[in-house]
Every structure is written in structure tokens, then in C-alpha cells.
Amino acid sequence: MNIAKTIQNLYARFGRLQGVTIECQKELVAIGVTNSVASAEIFLQGAQISRFNRKQQDPILFLSRQCSYKQGQPLRGGIPICWPWFGQLKKNNEKITCQYKDSSIDSIPAHGLVRDINWKVDSIETPSHDVTVVELSLDLNTKLIDENNNSASKTVWPFLTRLRYRVEIGEKLTATLTVSNQDNQEFSYSAALHSYFSVDHINNVIISGFSKTTYVDALDAWKEKKQIDDIAFNKEVDRIYKSAPEEIVLSDRNRSIALTSKGSKSTIVWNPWIEKSQRLSQFADDEYQSMVCIETANALDDFIRLKPGEAHSTTLTIA
Secondary structure (H helix, E strand, O other), rough: OOHHHHHHHHHHHHOOOEEEEEEEEEEEEEEEEEOOOOEEEEEEEEEEEEEEEOOOOOEEEOOOOOOOOOOOOOOOOOOEEEOOOOHHHHHHHHHHHHHHOEEEHHOOOOOOOOOOEEEEEEEEEEEEEOEEEEEEEEEEHHHHHHHOOOOOOOOOOOOOOOEEEEEEOOOOOEEEEEEEEEEOOOOEEEEEEOOOOEOOOOOHOOOOOOOEEEEOOOOOOOOEEEEEOOOOOOEEEEEEEEOOHHHHEOOOOOOOEEEEEEEOOOEEEEEOHHHOOOOOOOOOHHHHHEEEEEEEEHHHHEEEEEEEOEEEEEEEOOO
């Protein structure tokens, strides 16, 4: 990506909009948004939301202080988009893995193709003083992946697909990922809005809404287990909740945040704890204490199958 040209083009299109800035952090370009009630930042790489703050309040999203801001390296934090598979490809439903017969599944990077591709900014609108809407898109084909030097370029997504991402910033943050099948054959995918939330301390975190639901424990041979009470943390947690509720509440000592999902029946809850934090890239050893991931997803058997011409939307609202 030609950074100077990209910034120039974005300024020409959106530079006169009140509360909109075009920002550059090392090798990455971002859209900054400020209105009367909130502010946010969205990077073109991966269409990744990195920041959301209500006016005069602490950040709602976590972003590691060790982020490198380099092309080809998704930021650790905010809301990365995982698509067209979640986690390790080999752990996905067979309907997804069978689409990659010619590839070595074990060598394919986790979390899909789109986190390190630069998306196109389609529009930025300010319908009122307290709402800003940013829309981005990605048309997937082999040429686009190669031009962006995508780390997964050897794995060619074999279907013509359009991804649209609508981000509404106000008192609430609403992010909607819409996937449209523009090919002549059916395909399947899994996905996640891999949201990192900032908390005062992981020891004080309670996530309510999952009582009496079933989850898959990725740290215990992928066994299915029952959640009895609210979720609390005293060790590493990596779980995929099945038939997850549409609304859950994240609480710590300072505040409560309501998370609502649509088009999603699965939710991932993750905290790396002490040992894994020391192995993670772009992540300080102690940062597990100040974050938790609650990911609106279409994972495991909650994968999406699209016939030609069909589309599916997955939405997260943070209130």
C-alpha cells in the first residue's frame, strides 16, 4: 500500500467532515472519529476497530501497548475480524475444511484471511451530531490477496465474495459484518468479531448471561461442559459457548457493559493468563490482567452456508 497516496485520497474524500481525521501510525492508516458523545478509531488493515470511548470515559476496548503497527501484522486488541475460518482451520467444521483440499491445513495461519488485508473505505456519514457511520468493504479474489502481500496468500479463497463492514459510533458501538456470495457455487465459513475489552483487573471480572449453557473447552481436549454460574477468572480460559444468549453483561469493579449479538449463536470467551501471555506476540506479560475477549461468532456447528446470491450479517452492539 502506498501510504502517502492512500492518506491523500482519504483526505480528498472525507477531510471536510467534522470530527473525522485521517491518521497514520507507523505503517498503518486509520480513520479517527469524534462526535458529541463518543470517539473511535478504525484501521484500514483488517477493518480493525482499535478504540471506542464514550465522552470523558475510560476506553471500552483493550489495545496492547506493545502493538507494532506494521503491515501484515494484525493489532493485538480492539476488534479484529476473523474470516472465513475461526481459530485453527483444522478445528473448524468439515464443511469448511473440505474447501481447502489442495492446501496443508496445519500450515495455514489461524483466524482466516482478512485481518491483514487493507479494506476500502466506502463511505463516512454523520447523520446527526451524536452518530457517525463508517462503511468499509473487501472484494475477495486472488489478485487482491496477492497485491496486499497477505500472509495467507498461498491459501486462495476460491469463491467470489464481498464483505461489508458497517460501524456506527455513538452512545453505542454497533459493528455489522455482512458476507455476500457472488459466486456461482455454495460456500461455507466461520467467523468472529474477536473483541478485546478493557477491564480494571481480570480478578474482578464477571460475565453474566451464560448460566446453564454448554461450552467447548479448548484447553481440555475440546470436551463439552456445562456452565453452572456466571463466568469468573482465576486461570487461563478458552471456551466456545454454544447456543449463546443474544445479550450478556460484562462487569468489573468500575462498570458494566451490555453486549448484544445478532446473526450469531456462538460466543468465545478467552483470557491467556500468565504463561500464555509470555508467548503471545504484541502483548506484554502483565496485560492479561487488564483484558478479556468476548467474541461474537459463527463457530463450530454455528458455521454459515451461503448459496449463490445469498448474504448473512453478524452484528455486535456494545452499550
